Amino acid sequence: MDYHFDFDFLHGKLGLLLSGLKITLELTVASNLMGLTLGFLLCLVTMSRWRFVRWPAQMFIEFFRCTPALLQIVWFFYCIPMMFDFFIAPVPLGILALGLNVTAFNAEAYRAGVQAVPKEHLDACVALGLRPWQRTFYVVLPQALRVAAPVLMTNGIGALQQSALVAIVAVGDLMYVGSQLATESYRPLETYSLVALIYFALSIPASQIVRMVERRHDLSIQR
Template structure:
């Protein structure tokens, strides 16, 4: 019978929390960058100019259809060879997950924008609004409310996907857990604690997102 012993793990809580902090930093970096990249790619894909639309199509399809682990390896091992630049684990991971999440966010943004009725555009044009004014004041505020659930789901998936950075020796929570498991010879206990950390964190994030979504729905307002 296996005897569970969490004492060796709990005494190294600081070691795991250091990795968890790195996970949060990477997730926040990729999420904020991904939203910006996604918005730019969405506008590019909606452009009537083919020379603007085609590169966005390629980036979106490549990063949505290839495994994130392959992308991470390519940025970490391949990019330094191609461009002769120094690549740290954090930089490679940040670039990978920023562009990858941006590709998914681009489709969410695009779907939200095109879901707005054409009459909204016509009304904005009738009162003399330019394209960017109509987009900022009328279209995007309505689209964001429709996109919010998908964006939250994608953000949660992003946090779980960042566990792949352990393969390039970035000291995230999973990397620290591997080190601690080898040190304590208690892998079941270590990864049970890691699972609980992710469960609690994502549950809190989901709860706050749900409350914000309900508040947004009740108020009917969202300003940019």
């Protein structure tokens, strides 16, 4: 391979990459907060005793789990303004699309955690006279979070990686800025390698935390 890497073209361009990185982090953090919050609420809805409440929530989850994230992003950016005749700024719309996707996957992770709560604990809540909301937020949620934490964190890393898909609809994230630099400089190998390293540097600490949480969870089960 007779190719010489040359990163001189990045001189004066790091500010653009940082601005793209800032938007990527905004998309990731906001969509994860949305997914963590709405995911638990959606989980509770899917476990409702009433079918007319449960089925729409289940259809929501299946739609976002069974269609490509790229298609969802394109649909949100182009179809929603046409159907409802209103426009949302690109970054909030990206957060909405990514956040709903994470919500669907987190709801399933929460559901597994809720189902792992021992029935005896729920019986104790009834015996103590706790109200349903007290039982949910003081007993069920902490235990469900403990079980679901590794999957939730893995979904969070996935949200970081999927945030690069918004580049296709011209949101100025890290991937979009990298694509522009690669086109302008005619140095795609260096540019995309650098962008990949940035994503890797952001993801690897989170993946290590996931492994640590999984080990602690396994140890707690063995005790």
